[in-house]
Amino acid sequence: ExxxxxxxxxxxxxxxxxxxxxxxxxxxxxxxxxxxxxxxxxxxxxxxxxxxxxxxxxxxxxxxxxxxxxRPKEKPSTEEKKEILELMVDYPSLENPAGKDFEFEIQIKNNSDKDQIVELAAQVPPGWRVYFTPRWKSEQHISSIKVGSHSSEWIRFVVTPPYGTPKKEFPLKFIARAGGEEKTLDLKAVVTGTYELHLGSEAEVLGKGDTWNIKATAGQERHFTLYLWNQGSAPITGITFYASKPKDWEVKFNPEKLESLPPLAETMKPEKVDVVVKPKERAIPGDYEIRITAAGKEDRATSTIRVTVGASMSWGWVGVAVIVVVIAGLTGIFVRLGRR
Structure with missing residues (x-):
């Protein structure tokens, strides 16, 4: 029918x-x-x-x-199976130097009708440190989190590239599993490199030679070898040198500028700069300070040279002549008084 x-x-x-x-x-x-x-x-x-x-x-x-x-044909389902998990992140790409934490705040949403225990995992480059924490408890590391029915939770996904990691972009993957379902989130860590400019004396670098305390003579040039190196992971560029010195003193640098200072891990040796210090002609003997600054676009470093100034030889001979004249004068006076 x-x-x-x-x-x-x-x-x-x-x-x-x-x-x-x-x-x-x-x-x-x-x-x-x-x-x-x-x-x-x-x-x-x-x-x-x-x-x-x-x-x-x-x-x-x-x-x-x-x-x-x-046998009627099975009608294709017009409704897609609703996903249990949903992942969201506001900032999927972060920048930081090597050795610093990349912290991604991720929202995990549970669309099911029951509570879910969500297991957390990640895919990161070899040697990178990775851990998860609740959003407001950064000291507590976790491997899973409970998300209530039709609700959401925030977690922090933290990865740390080791020092020496090259300057480049690295893909990361955050993984959440619950109820037989796996969801992933593609993220990106942009490593900008580190910059650590250091200054050293000859004695600090070679174990012999000048320390930061040197002696100089008034009116005469004194050469001091300044060593500098970059202990970071990316080159420091445009390094210029400055000196804060006593009035009428001269301080010169050779070379006056370094275009680039690669990481010490690449060069395996520090750069040398000849610092020429010349006290003024009539500098009073004593101790003085010269503040040396090396400033690049990415980092800067400062150190102090303590200079002990002694009188020049010419002034020494003048002093001897004065003493001789005084002695001669006193001798003449005693001779005259003796005759009387």
């Missing part, structure tokens, strides 16, 4: 017929087709049809049963 059943000719499909003309003789055969269309609400199962053929006068009549097995 409710089925659309009819006969069609084999010569002209889809044309419905109710009768056919057959000529006498057993060789005269006419082929017809039986077509049945189930209603939309038909259920799966076996359906029996009775096919009947008869002449107009009813003299000839033939009936046969026909069983049709109906």
């Amino acid at each position: 409710g089925w659309d059943a009819h006969f069609e000719t084999s010569s002209y499909p889809r044309i419905r017929i109710q009768a056919v003309h057959i000529l006498p003789g057993k060789d005269n055969v006419v082929t017809v087709k039986f077509r049945a269309k189930p209603p939309k609400d038909a259920e799966a199962g076996d359906y029996t049809f009775t096919l009947e053929a008869a002449t107009a006068d009813g003299a000839l009549k033939k009936t046969i049963p026909l069983v049709v097995t109906y």
Whole structure:
């Protein structure tokens, strides 16, 4: 009941017929087709049809049963399976020098009707430190977190590249698993490198030679070898030198500027700069300070040279001459007084 059943000719499909003309003789055969269309609400199962053929006068009549097995096609689901987990991050790409923490704040949302224990994992470059913490408890490291039904939790995903990591971009992957489902989040750590400019004396670098305390003579040049190196992971560029010195003193640097100072791990040796110190001609003997600064675009360093100034040899001879004159004068006075 409710089925659309009819006969069609084999010569002209889809044309419905109710009768056919057959000529006498057993060789005269006419082929017809039986077509049945189930209603939309038909259920799966076996359906029996009775096919009947008869002449107009009813003299000839033939009936046969026909069983049709109906299996409706499964309708594709129009609704996509709702995902259990949803991951969100406001800042998927962060910049920092090597050795510093990259901290990604990630929101984990549970779309299911029950609480979920979410397991946390990550894919990072070899040698990098990685851990997870609740958003407001940075001292507490975790490997999973409970997220309530239809609610969300925030966690901190922290990765730290080791010192010496080259300056480049590194892909990271955050992974969350719950209820047989795995969700990932692609992140990026942009390592800018570190910059650590250091200054040293000859004694500090070679174990011998000048310390930061030197002696100089008034009016004469004194050479001091300044060593500098970069203990970071990226070059320091545009390094210039400055000196804070006593009035009328001269301080020169050779070279006056370094275009680039690569990391010590690459060069394996420090750079040398010749510092020429010249106290003024009539500098009073004593201790003085010169503040040396090396300043690059990325970092700077400062140190102090303590200079002990002694009198020049010319002033020494002048002092001897004065003493001789005084002694001669006193001798003359004693001779005169002795005659009297």
